[in-house]
Amino acid sequence: MYDVKKGYEIAKEFYARYGIDVDKAIEIADKTPISMHCWQGDDVGGLEKKEEKSLTGGIQTTGNYPGKATNGEQLRADIDEAMKFIPGTLRMNLHANYAEADTFVERDEIKPEHFAKWMKWAKERGVALDFNPTYFAHPKSTDRGTLSCADEETRKFWVRHGIACRKIGQYFAEQQGSKCIINHWTPDGDKEVPFDTLAPRMRLKQSYDEIFAATEDCKDVMDGIESKVFGIGVESYTVGSHEFCMGYVMNAHKDHIIMTLDAGHYHPTETVSAKLSGIYTFSDHVLLHVTRAVRWDSDHVVGFEDETRAIFEELVRMNKLQDTYIATDFFDASINRICAWVIGLRNTRKAILAALLQPVAKEKEIENAWDVSARLAWKEEFRAAPFSLVWDYYCAKTNKGVGLDWLGEVKDYEKNVQFKR
Ligand code: RNT
Ligand code: ZN
Numbered sequence: 001m002y003d004v005k006k007g008y009e010i011a012k013e014f015y016a017r018y019g020i021d022v023d024k025a026i027e028i029a030d031k032t033p034i035s036m037h038c039w040q041g042d043d044v045g046g047l048e049k050k051e052e053k054s055l056t057g058g059i060q061t062t063g064n065y066p067g068k069a070t071n072g073e074q075l076r077a078d079i080d081e082a083m084k085f086i087p088g089t090l091r092m093n094l095h096a097n098y099a100e101a102d103t104f105v106e107r108d109e110i111k112p113e114h115f116a117k118w119m120k121w122a123k124e125r126g127v128a129l130d131f132n133p134t135y136f137a138h139p140k141s142t143d144r145g146t147l148s149c150a151d152e153e154t155r156k157f158w159v160r161h162g163i164a165c166r167k168i169g170q171y172f173a174e175q176q177g178s179k180c181i182i183n184h185w186t187p188d189g190d191k192e193v194p195f196d197t198l199a200p201r202m203r204l205k206q207s208y209d210e211i212f213a214a215t216e217d218c219k220d221v222m223d224g225i226e227s228k229v230f231g232i233g234v235e236s237y238t239v240g241s242h243e244f245c246m247g248y249v250m251n252a253h254k255d256h257i258i259m260t261l262d263a264g265h266y267h268p269t270e271t272v273s274a275k276l277s278g279i280y281t282f283s284d285h286v287l288l289h290v291t292r293a294v295r296w297d298s299d300h301v302v303g304f305e306d307e308t309r310a311i312f313e314e315l316v317r318m319n320k321l322q323d324t325y326i327a328t329d330f331f332d333a334s335i336n337r338i339c340a341w342v343i344g345l346r347n348t349r350k351a352i353l354a355a356l357l358q359p360v361a362k363e364k365e366i367e368n369a370w371d372v373s374a375r376l377a378w379k380e381e382f383r384a385a386p387f388s389l390v391w392d393y394y395c396a397k398t399n400k401g402v403g404l405d406w407l408g409e410v411k412d413y414e415k416n417v418q419f420k421r
Helices: 004-016 022-031 072-083 112-125 152-176 198-214 242-252 272-280 306-317 337-356 360-368 372-384 387-397 405-416
Strands: 034-037 090-095 129-132 180-184 221-226 257-262 286-290 292-294 296-300 324-328
Touching: 004 022, 004 387, 022 337, 022 387, 034 072, 034 337, 072 112, 072 337, 090 112, 112 129, 112 152, 129 152, 152 180, 152 198, 152 221, 180 286, 180 324, 198 242, 221 242, 221 286, 242 257, 257 272, 272 286, 272 306, 286 306, 292 306, 306 337, 306 360, 324 337, 337 387, 337 405, 360 372
Parallel strands: 034 090, 034 324, 090 129, 129 180, 180 221, 221 257, 257 286, 286 324
Antiparallel strands: 292 296
C-alpha cells in the first residue's frame, strides 16, 4: 500500500488552488444517502413463499453465477457483507415481494408486520428503509397489464397493492423518523402498438389517483413515478412512458409525487443528466435509479463512467444533490452478487464525491463573464484531476477498504459461505 495520507495532502493542495475544499466535499459525499437495492442479492427473486415466481414484466437478470441468497437470512447476511465495503450513508430499498410471512399473504394484503425482520435488521444498523410496490412477477401481472388493465378486477387488485404499499411506507417512516421513498414502476405495455393507446393510460392515471386518494393520511411517504421506454416482450408500447409519467407528476401538484429517472430507461441518445434541470425547473425533488445502461435497460452494475458522473455533476452544479433521492437499481447474475453491489455502490459514491470536487464557483464566474474559451479550458483541465487520491483517503478514513482491498475478503466469503449454500 502506498502512503494514502501523503497522497491526500497532495490532492488537497491541488484542489485548493482551484478554491475547492476537499474535506468539505468528503463530508457532504459521506452524508448523502444512497438507497441500496435489496434485489441484487437474489436476482429480484423475492421472499414470498407459495410458488417460485419467475421474473416477468420485461425485466431480466441474466447469468447463473453460483451462491445467490435463497432466504431472508442469507440475503441480509450478504447485504451486511457488502456494506462492510461501501462507504457513506446507506438506506435499504425493499420491494414488496421481499415480504416474509409465516403463511403466504397476497400482495393486496401485505402489512408492516410482514417486514418485521427487515425493520429489526434496519434498526439494529441505523439504516432507514425505502419501499417499492411489486407490480410484476405475479400471476395477476400478465400481458394485459396491472394498474392499466382493462379487467376491472385485476386493476383493482393492483390498486389495493399500491395502497397497501403506501401504508407500509408510512409505517416505516414513523418507525425510522425519516421519510420513506416509494417508487412505482409498472411493467404495463404491449408487444405491438395497440389500436387504442389512450385508454390504458387513462386507466393508469385513474389507478394512481385512486391509490393516492385512499392514502392521503400517509404524509411521510414520497412517491416516485418511474417512466420507461420499453421492456423485453413489450417492445412497442409502454403505458407509463416518459410523457405520461412527467404529465402525471406535474399535473398532480402534490409535493410527494415526483419523477423517477432510471438511467436505463431512455433511447440510447437520451441521457438522464440532460433531463435533470428541465425537471428541476418545475419540481422540488427527483428520485434517481442509478444503473448502467448498455444499449437498453440492461441493469448492468453501475460504472464510474461518463453518464453516471455527469448525473451527479449536474446535481452539484444546480445545488440539487440534497433534494435528490438516490437509489441504485441493477441486477447482474453473471458475477458474484456481493461484488456487484460493492462495485456499483462504491461507484455511485465515487461519482458523488468526484462531482463535489468540481470548481463550481469558478466555473459559474467564468460563464457569467461569458468567457467561453476559459470555460472549456477549465472543464477539460479538470478531467485529469487526482481524484483517486481523495477517494482512497476517504475509503481509508471510513475503514471500507482502500483500492481493491475488499476483493479478497469477498472472495473468502464466497468460498466459505456462498458456495456452501
Ligand atoms: C424496471 C425498473 C424498476 C425495477 C425495480 C426492480 O425497468 O427499472 O425500477 O428495476 O423495481
Ligand atoms: Zn428502475
